[in-house]
Amino acid sequence: MLTAQAWIGRSVACACGQTHHVPIEKVCIGSDMLERLKAYAAAQHAEVWLIVSDANTHPLLGGATASALAAAGHKVDTHVFPETHDLLPDRPQIEAVRRRIRETGAQVAVAVGSGVINDITRYASFKESIPYVVVATAPSMDGYASSVAALQFDGLKTTLPAHTARAIFADPSVLARAPWELIQAGFGDLVGKTISLLDWKLAHTLYQEPLCAAAYELVQKPLKACIDAAEGLRSRDAEAVRELFLGLVNAGVAMAMVGNSRPCSGSEHHLSHFWDLLAYKGRRAHASHGHQVGYATTWMMKFYRLLPQIDELVQPRPRTLDMSWREWVREFYGDGAETVEAAQARKAERLAARQDHWRGWSRKSILAALQPEFSWFAQVERALGVMGLADAGARLEIDRPILQETFEHAWELRDRYTIFDFLAGQDRMAWAVEAVLG
Known part of the structure; x- marks a missing residue:
């Protein structure tokens, strides 16, 4: 089966006449993904990392991600949305993450979660001109590797240009334990x-x-x-x-x-x-x-x-x-x-x-x-x-x-x-x- 690995991290002249460049550097799916995240982070020459999560994903994986990066010698800050549901990718939430990036001097943002967390972090990091990384918690949507952000402004869903995640990390055992409704959503x-x-x-x-x-x-x-x-x-x-x-x-x-x-x-x-x-x-x-x-x-x-x-x-x-x-x-x-x-x-x-x-x-x-x-x-x-x-x-x-x-x-x-x-x-x-x- 043709997979994403054939395209990531390089430019490819395609038969369609375009040269495709997918700037994702790594896709890692495995039980050792936190160790591989630490190794990836060590090669990035970035000292300050901001973990973005919510009340569901922070106890699930956000805290462990922050601890792993801190143990590897990085300065780690967090932004945890208090919502357990109905978090919207709207202007106030995006501005909150942008403000946190500026306050902490973060050089890389890490989205720990799935759809909304990913879109908020993607767009906020894009607007602040810093890269971002994804630690996925559920197989719930197609936006992990996308270069656009699905947002909601003035009640309208809108898709705006942003940037792709530099790397995507996921643990299959975490994905399989995701709430059933999130697996349904991904399907x-x-x-x-x-x-x-x-x-x-x-x-x-x-x-x-x-x-x-x-x-x-x-x-x-x-x-x-x-x-x-x-x-x-x-x-x-x-x-x-x-x-x-x-x-x-x-x-x-x-x-x-x-x-x-x-x-x-x-x-x-x-x-x-x-x-x-x-x-x-x-x-x-x-x-x-x-x-x-x-x-x-x-x-x-x-x-x-x-x-x-x-x-x-x-x-x-x-x-x-x-x-x-x-x-x-x-x-x-x-x-x-x-x-x-x-x-x-x-x-x-x-x-x-x-x-x-x-x-x-x-x-x-x-x-x-x-x-x-x-x-x-x-x-x-x-x-x-x-x-x-x-x-x-x-x-x-x-x-x-x-x-x-x-x-x-x-x-x-x-x-x-x-x-x-x-x-x-x-x-x-x-x-x-x-x-x-x-």
């Missing part, structure tokens, strides 16, 4: 790549959006392996959990290779981001990103399954960002409206400039291009059921009215082309939403 985040890869390939097929086959494969192969290993994850089999973590790291490396989240974030993530926005507005409780993405994947497969029912394709209708739409956006999104409007304006302009690429495509040729991923759908559905994510709507407080609102508006949150844009371009969105909801 949900990884299985969502079934849709993001389809959206990427659809945009490449119809509009010649650049697609790197190596990055695609780096995500696709471990994704398929984890789908097949759902029962092992359910029983917390150590090797299955390790494979899940490696798949998540591979996904992050793929994002670092192409310089954005395109390989790993498509329409399934747009649904999750919209649900986050509704939670910010108080219309539902905040929920795990990975659980939301896994649940969203069940719905997005339904949209893709509608493609064979579209008998005749038409030249796509350009998106019209009329005044009534802009007024609705400003009312609904508030402070985030400008971001939404700008994203849709960029997408409309880009698609208009590439209309000539569309000519000659038929339903049959599009389905042929997407068939490899379509062939997995039955296995994906089974795996989501095994992992307890297929029927998570009630637990996530997502009912039919929320689903309809989400399907009608989730496309607004990003400038990325997805199946929603395809359906809208065919003037089939209302039909598709009705068909999917039954």
